[in-house]
Amino acid sequence: MAHLLAGPDNPPDWCFQANADGQLPTCTWDGDSWHRSYDDGSMGSGNGMGGFAVVFVLALLVGVGVTVWKVSTARRMARSSGMDEGDATEMTLLSDDGFEATYLASNLRPQVPAPQPSASTADRLRNLQSLLDQGLITQEEYDTRRRAVIDGL
Secondary structure: OHHHHOEOOEOOHHHHOOOOOOOOOEEEEOOOOEEEEOOOOOOOOOOOHHHHHHHHHHHHHHHHHHHHHHHHHHHHHHHHHOOOHHHHHHHHHHOOOHHHHHHHHHHHOOOOOOOOOOOOHHHHHHHHHHHHHOOOOOHHHHHHHHHHHHHOO
């Protein structure tokens, strides 16, 4: 009797009963009657393997990104504290606590100021001439400083 009442909005009771493997059927209405099918358990699309691959690739990319960040940060810390950048890289990559050790060592060392670019000999001589022209130094001071600049070559 329930089968006679089955229609597109009223699936039969067997659409809600599991098979011997515990699987519920997929019931479809073809316009005239209901049909049921069960997943055959094959490893086709939709079994989650594609999702696993995506998660694996994402995890791999995150791991590589974190490693690159750690190495570049360790090298920057080493450079700013006067430590060897190669040693910082090795410590970060080859030991479990290498990044933390580099951080600690770089913060315990005094920061090394960046070297100031020295003026070229020509610039220094021009500056001396300018000081002389402005009357800020005497001819004798100019001659002494000029000789020192030239002797420093």
